[in-house]
Amino acid sequence: MHFESTAFTVMCWKQAPFLRLILPFLAGISIQFYTALPPLLWLCTVVVCTCCAWQFRYLPVQWRFKQAWLPGMLLQISVAGSGALVLYKADTRHQQGFFQDNRTDTSLVLLQIEEPLQPKARSFKSIARVIALFIQHRWVPAKGNLLLYIARDTMPPLLTYGNRLVVRKKPELIRNNGNPGGFNYLQYCESQQLYQQLYLQATDYYKLSGTGGSVINRWLLHARDYCLSCFRRYIGAGPEAGMAEALLIGYRQDLDKAVVQDYSNTGIVHIIAISGMHLALLYGTLLWCLRWLPPGKWAGALKAILILGVLWGFALLTGASASVLRSAVMFTGITLGRFILERYSSIYNTLAASAFLLLAYQPYLAIDAGFQLSYLAVLSILLFYQPLYELWNIKRKWMIILWQMMSVSLAAQLMTTPVSLFYFHQFPNYFLLANLVAVPLSTVIIYGEVILLGLSPFPVLAAFAGLVIRFLIFAMNSCVRWLGTLPHALVMNIHCSLLLMICLYSLLAGITLWWLSGWRPGAWLAALSLWGCLVTRAVWLARVQQQSKIVVYNVSAYTAIDCIYGRQARFIGDDSIWQAASAQALLAARNEMGIHAGVPNGFLQHGHYSCFYGRSLLIIDSILPQKVTGRKLQTDYILLTHNPRVDISQLDSLYDYRLVIFAANNYAKRILRWKQACEAIGHPYYVVGEQGAFVAEIR
Incomplete structure (x- = not known):
């Protein structure tokens, strides 16, 4: 049994080459993010290691046999260096023409609004792209984004996506509040390539005639507005309409704060956010709708085009969050392999490939909490769902379905708990019950909203569908709220440092290797990690006692x-x-x-x-x-x-x-x-x- 499980693990590792790439690539991104080493050092490292690995083939056979591990190690270092260089290049501050390098106190700035204005307590918030700076009596092209705040009482003329503004006001640096244990807002903004902000009154800017922006983005915004108008018309106002908007298209501006807190307290806030579950439902629905197409090369290509068009259109419509991008890239690989190449790849390789491609495109996703939780949840389900499900042999069909849902929730929770404790410092005790209620109901609601959009040309039928959806959302919110009010529903103020989180993942890795692969040293790794958790906790307690x-x-x-x-x-x-x-x-x-x-x-x-x-x-x-x-x-x-x-x-x-x-x-x-x-x-x-x-x- 031990030999078979070990062989299976080795086979999975060999069939997933992107697993061997994503780990050093992610390590290089992390090292560069926290150390900011000069790019020339990384470039020299990549060149030297690649050349040494290439020259290894010309060494004598006996040397190559004894040092067979060396080329792989050199290539891993090269990949890590490539990750660091990708992160350096992605930073707009290192690109030619960055507006902050040429900014003077007297220059005019030409901006373009890049997203619809979001209402805040005392202002409207948006992101603006710097187009040009007026320096020495001429406009000089520039690049870079900044946060834009428009005072609420100075809205005329109304500003929308694509509007261009001429501003005479010096942008301010975005600062972190510096409170102990507080959210690092500065780091978050830097991951979005935002380093400065502007707060404008009516006299601080002049709106130019005409608009810019992408035609595709305009079409997506019109589609979003159409969905919002349908929901508000047929579902009505209040928490139910806000929840409907968030569930289907990821629009969170109308969400009730109390409802969001209820979902957070029960550990199912992922239901509100557009996630991989939504794309999985959409992918399954598309496969069912296209099942009538006959098998064949051209039919497969048509299926792939339709599926990918709808998937990526939905991903862009909902804002392309990290979890949605992960699912879109994964399903893209699965679709191409199934209908175009007619090949099935390892799901682990597909998962690692999607992460590699996304990080190569936007390396700052590595520090995004949504990106981390999304991939950890999927990986945890892949690793632990089947072993957990096989722990209980059930005969009755309805119990099998219930146990499958519970196994999925438990499996996803295993690898997401340490990072959740690190970020949020709380643990919902009734997450399993909440998932059993919210996941089926939210699935029905999402399909109901799609039907509602299809029935929108028929007001009577759409009104009936909206009434049913409103009732289902009210029932789901009520159940979640009740679970959150139960005794001991939420354990709060859990201190989890970065070192403790690493020890917890090491403990989980040891148990996994010992349980799933039969690797006996995994038990020793688990025991050592548990000791590390206890020591880390004891050192922290001793430090706070002396502060x-x-x-x-x-x-x-x-x-x-x-x-x-x-x-x-x-x-x-x-x-x-x-x-x-x-x-x-x-x-x-x-x-x-x-x-x-x-x-x-x-x-x-x-x-x-x-x-x-x-x-x-x-x-x-x-x-x-x-x-x-x-x-x-x-x-x-x-x-x-x-x-x-x-x-x-x-x-x-x-x-x-x-x-x-x-x-x-x-x-x-x-x-x-x-x-x-x-x-x-x-x-x-x-x-x-x-x-x-x-x-x-x-x-």
């Missing part, structure tokens, strides 16, 4: 400070923040720092003056006193928050301090004036909104 710090968080509109000692924290600031969305940033930071409960000792507070283990902090949120009543107040830090009318020079006459901190909730113009005053007198300052959260370690 002592003051943290001024980077949150807009609020004052938020934590005085931390060990696993206890004392909060200073606006208590209303805990009822706002900004509280998520504080909770994530406390989870990262291991804050459990309780108030630390050694904390003293008198009004706006606080002292914590020898460090003092003064909060100023209003005007300063007119004169000094005694000697200067001694303090380590002064925090200016909520836009106080303060003259920096007056601070020196009232207080003896080491550092002045400008909170993120102050006006930008006022912060600029304070910075200039501090630089004039040579006094150190810290701008939370620009430099990230302020963290003062106390020893």
Whole structure:
């Protein structure tokens, strides 16, 4: 049995050559992303390794026999170097004509809106492409994208996809909030090739006549608008219409936040996002619809053209997310092999090939959470579904179907859990029940929406279909909401570092090799990985028990400070923040720092003056006193928050301090004036909104 399983593993490895390419290619991308080595070094590495592997064939036979592993190793290094070069080349900052290289304060910028405006709380958001810069009395072509925000009260004229604007305003760098354990927004934007942003009022831009953009994109936007109008007309407003839009075409602007939270709490938020499940349903439907075509070369080619046209059209219509692209590329390979080449390839090879092609086209997908979860879920199902299903021998047909669905959910959860814990720090205990309810219902709803679009020319029939769909969505949302309210439905605040995630995957790999392949060293790998998990957790607990710090968080509109000692924290600031969305940033930071409960000792507070283990902090949120009543107040830090009318020079006459901190909730113009005053007198300052959260370690 051990020999057969090992032979089967080796055979699968040989039949999947892209598995041997994707691993070093992904390693090269990761190394370049985190180290940013010079491209010349990678180019020399690729050339030298490739030449050495080529020359290996001319060595004596006995040398080639003894060192047979060497050419493969050299080629693996070459592939890794190629991945690093692809990532370097994909960065628009390294391409000639990048607008930031030529940007001056007085130049005009010609922009083109690249996607429909998305409504936000106080603005509309879009992505704009830089077309040209006006430098030295002439327009100079440029390239690059930036984030564009248009104030809500200054919309006329209405801006749409393809509109061109002339802007006279300096773009600002996109910054990360720097809160401990917070979402790295800067890294996310960099993965989208976005490095700067613009916030425009009505007087900051001029709309040119005519439009640009792609004809295909315009057609796709018209198709999307048609679908939206049908759903809103026949399904109605409210959470049901928003869910219908998200399920079929991936439009998430109308989704109810409470509904999204319910699906997140039960671990089935993937139902809302357009994923591989949607393309699998579409692919199966297309095969069923085209089954009447006779077998033959020309019929196969026609099937392939129709299937690929519909699949890629749907992928582009829904926004071409990472999971959709993965499925589209996979089904493209399967379709070409089945109907054009008349060959069936290893599913592992098809999966690895799709990942390789997507990363070669857009290497920044490697750090996309959706890309990672999508591929891990598919790989996990391929590896574990059959072994899990065979654990229980069932006779009744309805139980077989139920157990198949449960096996798929369990299999997908195995390899996605570690990365989910790393990103989201929570685990839904009832994910299995939620999947059993939501997957069948969402499948019926998706087919129902397609039928609704087909019946849209017939208002009576379309209205009836819309009523049925609305009821099904309401039932699905209600069931998911009920599951989320059950006791212990969600385990929150799970700390999982990058090292712990690696140990968990190593543990899973060891168990898999021992269980599926019968490889006995896999048991030792699993035991060693389990020990690594325990050590990693113990080291983290020891570190957080010894921590002592003051943290001024980077949150807009609020004052938020934590005085931390060990696993206890004392909060200073606006208590209303805990009822706002900004509280998520504080909770994530406390989870990262291991804050459990309780108030630390050694904390003293008198009004706006606080002292914590020898460090003092003064909060100023209003005007300063007119004169000094005694000697200067001694303090380590002064925090200016909520836009106080303060003259920096007056601070020196009232207080003896080491550092002045400008909170993120102050006006930008006022912060600029304070910075200039501090630089004039040579006094150190810290701008939370620009430099990230302020963290003062106390020893």
